[in-house]
Every structure is written in structure tokens, then in C-alpha cells.
Amino acid sequence: MVDIEKKIIEIIKHKPVILKKIYELLQAENKEDRRLIRKTAKKMLSDGIAYKDSKNKYHLVSSKQVVGTIEFTKSGNMAFLSDKNGDEIAITVENSLNAMHKDRVLIEKIGQWRDLPSGRVIRILNNEIERIVGQFQKKKMFGFVIPLNGKINYDFYISPENMNNAKEGEIVEVEILKHKSKNKNPEGKIIKILGKPGDPSIDLPIIITKHGLPNPGEFPKKVMEEALKIPEKISKKEFKGRKDFRDQLIFTIDGDTAKDFDDAVGLKKLNNGNYELGVHIADVSHYVNDNSDLNKEAYKRSTSIYLINTVIPMLPHELSDWICSLVQDEDRLTMSLIMEINKDGDVVKSNIYNGIINSKKRLTYSKANKILENNADENLMEEIGFLKETLESMKELMYIIRENRKRRGSILDIESGEVYFEFDENGYVKDILKRERGISEKIIEEFMIKANxxxxxxxxxxxxxxxxxxxxxxxxxxxxxxxxxxxILGIKFKIPETMHPKVLQEILEKTKDHPLNESIQKLLVRSMKRAIYSNNNIGHFGLASNSYTHFTSPIRRYPDLIVHKMLKKYIEGKNDLKKQDIEKYSKILPDISESCSKKERVADEAEWDLIDMKKIEYIRKHIGEKYEVFVTGVTKFGLFVEIPEKMINGLIHISELDDYFIYNERDNSLVGDKTKKTYRVGDKIKAVVAKADKLTLQVDFIPYENYIKINKKNTKNYFNKKNKNGNKKTFKKKGKNK
Incomplete structure (x- = not known):
């Protein structure tokens, strides 16, 4: 294929031609030759080596040009594109041609934007987004839909015949008919009316359409046909070549509402004082073959998506909730990793097997924590008391492994920031509560990190x-x-030439009792980059790990499934890979890593968006109320703040501050021109919720002292007026405008 690629490059660098002409010039006379040329040309397009114009002619991408996916920021006023090396190129709106978020484009490098190279879109190669979700605005004879996704910075024209009886202000799903041209807005057709703003039942459909996700429980027909052909019970012939662990005390520990059980654990104390830890992971690869439609769909999705009380699974429920799930009292196929761990937390011996287990108990975190905290009642002891000794040993080993990670400098003590919601009988958010992690959650976390x-x-x-x-x-x-x-807080911190996570862990330990501990954690998290998948091992900074992977969740993550497929080849090759497997995986892993990293990002953004919608739904009921907020970010235009107990973020715009404030870039602060009052990250201030918009995901606050000053006479009626969308209106300020 490499030789064919070189020949195609030689042809198109002189003159752009269609594929048929390439066949002719390369004398491709049979179907197999033409198939290989087509495959090579397609790969050249995906690799950004070539592009096709509107006449289907292939062009060679020059050294000053880059092909990639353009991604706009949340405000829609800036875009970025990554080249094949992963380096970012900045694209201003005026240089984006008529490109829309997620379009595949050809850009030309034109200079610098801050510390990044800048580019200009010279051709839109493909429009990725086919549908958008937005709010309908009706004019006399036509209408517009304003996208809820701020990354899409155009309103969509809707002709009378494409309105589908939508009413002013309704949230609708739109099929894109025409993309933006030089002088015209993009055009769409309303295909579904989701409902009125504020109705909690439309939040999930909004997120699904906004992020281009599949509907929960829906899979293509061919995928379901394959899934339904898989037997519900394991046959005796499937035991062949597997190590039998069914007589061992192995069990699962998961959340109360979990339905798919990827991992089970077992532990023995050895005579030499070491621990033998078994981590048994569902053998999904046994059921999902490389060339199957199940595999293609799993790769396409790359991850299960968890949207509060709804899951969009990577695999059909017939696999994820049953035959691939390590269900109590059922024989299940596994990839079983057995590790001997010494008292220093080091793995001194390990083996991986194709295994078979029978889980002795489906244990929940809450029940395990009660046992470990000696807080179990008689009924619970009767149910799971037989696991107490093993759980106590697991607790011992967890602390040993955790101490091992601490010694090498791994970051341990950052809170997850997870919340859960309580809903009323009508589906509205009643309360927001922080999700606390107990001992059993830490046990499973440490065991899975060690296995990975x-x-x-x-x-x-x-x-x-x-x-x-x-x-x-x-x-x-x-x-x-x-x-x-x-x-500023009086804590000395030197940035070493070679950064090590141990430095950040020391900061966490120094500041664990500081009143601004949570703000310090948040800033520390923002200083770190995002973890991704890669075929190139550069280590894992946060874990201080030289080599790390994802092996423990193949039901819900495609990279884990690939790792299992590779482990099978590794076992077959007697702890090695055969030459053909080395060649195969060397070719496919870069693309799989990049694709899965992107899909994971989409899934995360969808989850975050829905959580933010529900947080705003809650805070809308508290407009006009006072809260203690912490400053989490400082910009030229204001302060980002958070209500810590509810983890709700918002903005105090600079116009709401009672002075003319100047942004100090050196120490990231706002300083009042007359008062010299200074705002920095971590400051605690009293503020009032002024506005909460569920559609734009924005919450606005004003300082409480300003609210009092301007509304001394009638503070109770400050936010009593309502606008058309049901948001409580902010007051009109008296006196001079700021």
C-alpha cells in the first residue's frame, strides 16, 4: 500500500485527477487492483495527505496546508484545528470561510495567533453535522432556529413549508437542508418538536441531538441480529483452554444502580506474607469478533455514555447486562489477571489467563462500606458477613498500594467533584448532593489502577x-x-525544571486543611492536561506511572476491548505477539487511539452539559437568594464563581462590580481603580443569583453588597418580574449606567 500511495502522490502532485484516471495511469485492470487503489486513496484523505474538490478530483495537500476537523469554542467566536501531529492551529471567525463546527476543512497556514500558528479555511471538504437542536423564533412568513450549541454560530432559516407547526419559543430538532453560503444563512427543516423551555422531559433529547448521540437502547438491525444469536448460557466447549476459578471466593463491588458488571475481585493472603490479588474482567472479546457488526458499532460509539439516570450503551443490553456481565451465581468467561503483591505494594509476579468464574456475590459500595466501618446491622451481616474477613484484607492491601503510589509521587487526594440529583414527582431537581467516596470505592479504584x-x-x-x-x-x-x-496565600511553590506529580501532591497535602482547599484543587486540576489514548507511551503524569492502559471496562470502553483482543494474541504467542499481529496493530492503533479519544471527549461534554442543565434547573428556583461563593477564575470581563456546596458555577460580570476594575495579568486579579479592592481566585464573597438560563447553560450573579446598595427600599421585589421564558428578570439599576 505504501508503494501505491507514493505512485498516487506522484500523479496528483502534477495535476489533480479523478479516481478513474488514477486507475488508468496505474494500469489497474482487475477488481483487486482497483480495490487497493480505492482503499489507499481513502486513507490518504483521512490522513490529510490529499483532498477531493467538488468535481471529485484528488489534490495533494501542500506543506503549508492542513486537512482536519474544525472545532469552535463554546462562544463560537474562535476555532481550532489539530494537524496530524496533534499540534493546534488557531482560526479566527473571519478566516473560517463558512465552516461550521465539526466540518472537515482544508486550511492554509498564514501566521501566528498568540503562541499558536494561525490558519485560514480555503475549502470545506465535508459537513459532519446533519441535525441541530435549537429554539424556534417565528417571523411573519418564515422563521429561524437559534442553535442551543454555542459552537454553531449561525441561525438557521426555516421556510413556511418546513416549520412543522412549531410555535414561538419551542425547542425543536432541525435537519440541515443547506449549509451557509457567502450571503445566506444555513437552511433547515423542523423534523421534531421537543417541547417548551424549562420542561425537564426535553433535556435528554436536547443533549442527544446537540451532541449527535444515538438514542438509548437503539442499535442497527444487523447489530441486534448478531447480539440475539449469542447464547444466554455458556457451553462446556467454551471452557476449553481456560483456567477455572469458579471454586474461589470472587465477587463484584459496584454502585447500587449498576446493571453491567465488568470486574470482579478475589484476594488470598499467602504464606510468605504477600497478597494474591485476582482481577477478573468480563471477556467481551470472546463475543465481539473483529469483523462483526457488533465490533464495528462498538468502535463507532467507542464508549458508553452516562446521562444521569440514562445510559447510552456501547454494546446491546443482551451482552452488557447479561452474558458479558459478571452476574452473581452465573458462570462467566473472563480475562483473569493474577498478581502477587508484596508488603511494599509492588507486583512481584503476575500472570494473565483466559478464565472462567462464578461470582459469589453482587456487592454494593454502600453495603461494603457498612461492613468495613463496622456499621452493619444483623440483616446485613447475615447476608454478606461471610465476606467481612476478605474485605478487611482488601482494605489492608488498598492502603499498601495507595502508599506505594504516594511514594512514587502519584496524585491521590483530588476530589472527584461528582454530584447526584434528587428529583420531585414531576421530574424537577429537588436537591443537589455531593457524591462521597467510601473505603470500598477506594479499594476498587486502587485494584483497577494496579491491574491497568x-x-x-x-x-x-x-x-x-x-x-x-x-x-x-x-x-x-x-x-x-x-x-x-x-x-498570595503565603504558600511557597517552586516550579522545577522537570515537573513531577509529587510536587502537586505535596501542595494538596500542605493545603488540605486550608479554607480555600477546594479552590486550590480546582486550579491544580485546570493546570493539568487531559488524559488520552495513544499508541505512543509517554507515561501517565497524574498517576506517576511509566506505563498505563485501560483494561478493566471492556463492556463500556472500546480501548479496553482492543486491549483484551491483544491480550488473547499475547497469550496465544506465549507472552509475545506474532509477526502478523505486530504488523496489524502497528497500523490500526494510531487511528483507534485518536478516534476513541475524540469520542470520549464528546461523551464527557454531553454528560457535563446535562449535569449543568439540571444544576441550572435547581438554581432557577433560588433567583434572588444570597449565597457564599468562591472565585474560581478571573478574566478581563469578570469573575467566575461557584456555590461550593451545590457545585454550581456562574459569572459576576465586571459591570456588576462597584468600581472601574483593571485586569492584572501577572497575578490574575481584578483591581478597583478607586477602591483598590482586589479579586483573586479563591476569594470568598457573598453574591445573589440574578439569572439562570437553562438553554445557554449560563448563571449570572451580582455581589450582595451592590444588590443591597441599589435596592435598600424594596429588596424583596428585586427579582419578582418574569420574562417570556420564565426566567426571573433582573432589576433596572437606578442612577448612572456603568
Whole structure:
């Protein structure tokens, strides 16, 4: 294929031609030759080596040009594109041609934007987004839909015949008929009316359409046909070549509402004082073959998506909730990792097997925590008391492994920031509560980290192709912000030439009792980059791990499924890979890593958006109320703040501050021109909720002292007026405008 690629490059660098002409010039006379040329040309397009114009002619991408997916920021006023090396290129709106978020484009490098190269879109190659969700605005004879996704910065024209009887202000789903041209807005057709703003029942459909997600429980017909052909029971012939662990005390520990059980654990104390830890993971790869429609769909989705009380699974429920799930009292096929761990927390011996288990108990975190905290009643002891000794040993081992991670500098103590919602009988959010992690959650976390590291080392030590979970060093600018902020608090922090996570862990330990501990954690998290999948092992900064992967959740993550497929080949090759497998995975892993990283990002954004919608639904009921908020970010236009107990974020616009404030870039602060009052990250202030918009996901606050000053006479009626959308209106200020 490499030779064919070179020949195609040689042809199109002189003159753009259609595929038929390439066949002719390469004398492709039979179907197999033409198939290989087509496949190579398609790969050249996806790799950004070539592009096709509107006449289907292939052009060679020059050294000053880049092909990629354009991604706009949430405000829609700036875009970025990553080249094939992962380097970002900035594109201003005026240089974006008529491109829309997620379009595949050809850009030309034209200079610098801040510290990044800048580019200009010179051709739109493909429109990725086919549907959008937005709010309908009706004019006399026509209408417009304003997208709820701020990354899409155009309103869509709706002709009378395409309105579908939508009413003013309704939230609708739109099929894109025409994309934006030089002088015309994009055009769409309303295909579904979701409902009125504020109705909680439309939140999930909004998120699904906004992020282009599949509907929960829906799979293509061919995928379901394959899933339904898989037997519900394991046959005796499937035991062949497997190590039998069914007589061992192995069980699952998961959340109360979990339905799919990827992992089970077992533990023995050995005579030499070491621990034998078994981590048994559902053998999904046994049922999802490379060439199957199940595999293609799993790759396409790449991850299960958790949208509060709804799951969009990677695999059909017939697999994820039953035959691939490690259900209590059922024989199940596994990939079983057995590790001998010494009292220092090091793995001194490990083996991976095709296994078979029978889980002795479906245990929940809440029940396990009660046992471990000696808080179990008689009924609970009768149910799971037989696991107490093993759970106590697991607790011992957890602390040993955790201490091992601490010694090497792994970051341990950052809170997850997860919340859960309580709903009333009408589906509205009644309360927001922080999700606390108990001892059993930490046990499973430490065991899974250790398993993931051990599996990654199998491949890393031998230099075999593999898919790693990698985490780059922190962003330098953000570290400087963190350093400046800590120094303001009186905490000394030197940025070493070679950054190590141990430095950040020491900060967490120093500040664990500080009143601004949560703000310090948030700034520290923002200083770190996002973990991604890669075939190139650069290590995992946050875990201080030389090699790390995702092995433990193949029901819900495609990279884990790929790792299992590779482990099977590794076992077949007697702890090695055969030559053909090395060649195969060397070719496919870069694309799989990039694709899965992107899909994971989409899933995360969808989950965050729905959580934010529900937080705003809650805070809308509290407009006009006073809260203590912490400043989490400082910009030229105002202060980002958070209600810590509800983890609700919002903005105090600079116009709401009682002075003319100047932004100090050096220490990331706002300083009042007359009063010299200073606002920094971590400051605690009293503020009033002024506005909460569920559609734009924005919450506005004003300082409480300003609210009191302007409304001394009638503070109770400050937010009593309502606008058309049901948001409580902010007051009109008296006196001079700011």
C-alpha cells in the first residue's frame, strides 16, 4: 500500500485527477487492483495527505496546508484545528470561510495567533453535522432556529413549508437542508418538536441531538441480529483452554444502580506474607469478533455514555447486562489477571489467563462500606458477613498500594467533584448532593489502577505495539497562575525544571486543611492536561506511572476491548505477539487511539452539559437568594464563581462590580481603580443569583453588597418580574449606567 500511495502522490502532485484516471495511469485492470487503489486513496484523505474538490478530483495537500476537523469554542467566536501531529492551529471567525463546527476543512497556514500558528479555511471538504437542536423564533412568513450549541454560530432559516407547526419559543430538532453560503444563512427543516423551555422531559433529547448521540437502547438491525444469536448460557466447549476459578471466593463491588458488571475481585493472603490479588474482567472479546457488526458499532460509539439516570450503551443490553456481565451465581468467561503483591505494594509476579468464574456475590459500595466501618446491622451481616474477613484484607492491601503510589509521587487526594440529583414527582431537581467516596470505592479504584499498570507493562517491557492511556505534563502558563495564587496565600511553590506529580501532591497535602482547599484543587486540576489514548507511551503524569492502559471496562470502553483482543494474541504467542499481529496493530492503533479519544471527549461534554442543565434547573428556583461563593477564575470581563456546596458555577460580570476594575495579568486579579479592592481566585464573597438560563447553560450573579446598595427600599421585589421564558428578570439599576 505504501508503494501505491507514493505512485498516487506522484500523479496528483502534477495535476489533480479523478479516481478513474488514477486507475488508468496505474494500469489497474482487475477488481483487486482497483480495490487497493480505492482503499489507499481513502486513507490518504483521512490522513490529510490529499483532498477531493467538488468535481471529485484528488489534490495533494501542500506543506503549508492542513486537512482536519474544525472545532469552535463554546462562544463560537474562535476555532481550532489539530494537524496530524496533534499540534493546534488557531482560526479566527473571519478566516473560517463558512465552516461550521465539526466540518472537515482544508486550511492554509498564514501566521501566528498568540503562541499558536494561525490558519485560514480555503475549502470545506465535508459537513459532519446533519441535525441541530435549537429554539424556534417565528417571523411573519418564515422563521429561524437559534442553535442551543454555542459552537454553531449561525441561525438557521426555516421556510413556511418546513416549520412543522412549531410555535414561538419551542425547542425543536432541525435537519440541515443547506449549509451557509457567502450571503445566506444555513437552511433547515423542523423534523421534531421537543417541547417548551424549562420542561425537564426535553433535556435528554436536547443533549442527544446537540451532541449527535444515538438514542438509548437503539442499535442497527444487523447489530441486534448478531447480539440475539449469542447464547444466554455458556457451553462446556467454551471452557476449553481456560483456567477455572469458579471454586474461589470472587465477587463484584459496584454502585447500587449498576446493571453491567465488568470486574470482579478475589484476594488470598499467602504464606510468605504477600497478597494474591485476582482481577477478573468480563471477556467481551470472546463475543465481539473483529469483523462483526457488533465490533464495528462498538468502535463507532467507542464508549458508553452516562446521562444521569440514562445510559447510552456501547454494546446491546443482551451482552452488557447479561452474558458479558459478571452476574452473581452465573458462570462467566473472563480475562483473569493474577498478581502477587508484596508488603511494599509492588507486583512481584503476575500472570494473565483466559478464565472462567462464578461470582459469589453482587456487592454494593454502600453495603461494603457498612461492613468495613463496622456499621452493619444483623440483616446485613447475615447476608454478606461471610465476606467481612476478605474485605478487611482488601482494605489492608488498598492502603499498601495507595502508599506505594504516594511514594512514587502519584496524585491521590483530588476530589472527584461528582454530584447526584434528587428529583420531585414531576421530574424537577429537588436537591443537589455531593457524591462521597467510601473505603470500598477506594479499594476498587486502587485494584483497577494496579491491574491497568500491570497489563500495560506486559507490552511496554517487550516494546510491542499497544494502546496506552497517557497523560502529559501540566500546562506551563497554568502552573505559573497556580504558583502566583499560592504565593498570595503565603504558600511557597517552586516550579522545577522537570515537573513531577509529587510536587502537586505535596501542595494538596500542605493545603488540605486550608479554607480555600477546594479552590486550590480546582486550579491544580485546570493546570493539568487531559488524559488520552495513544499508541505512543509517554507515561501517565497524574498517576506517576511509566506505563498505563485501560483494561478493566471492556463492556463500556472500546480501548479496553482492543486491549483484551491483544491480550488473547499475547497469550496465544506465549507472552509475545506474532509477526502478523505486530504488523496489524502497528497500523490500526494510531487511528483507534485518536478516534476513541475524540469520542470520549464528546461523551464527557454531553454528560457535563446535562449535569449543568439540571444544576441550572435547581438554581432557577433560588433567583434572588444570597449565597457564599468562591472565585474560581478571573478574566478581563469578570469573575467566575461557584456555590461550593451545590457545585454550581456562574459569572459576576465586571459591570456588576462597584468600581472601574483593571485586569492584572501577572497575578490574575481584578483591581478597583478607586477602591483598590482586589479579586483573586479563591476569594470568598457573598453574591445573589440574578439569572439562570437553562438553554445557554449560563448563571449570572451580582455581589450582595451592590444588590443591597441599589435596592435598600424594596429588596424583596428585586427579582419578582418574569420574562417570556420564565426566567426571573433582573432589576433596572437606578442612577448612572456603568
Amino acid at each position: 499498570e500491570t497489563v500495560a507493562e506486559f507490552f511496554d517491557i517487550k516494546g510491542l505495539p499497544f494502546i496506552y492511556r497517557v497523560h502529559e505534563n501540566p500546562d506551563g502558563e497554568m502552573l505559573i497562575q497556580l504558583k502566583n495564587y499560592l504565593e
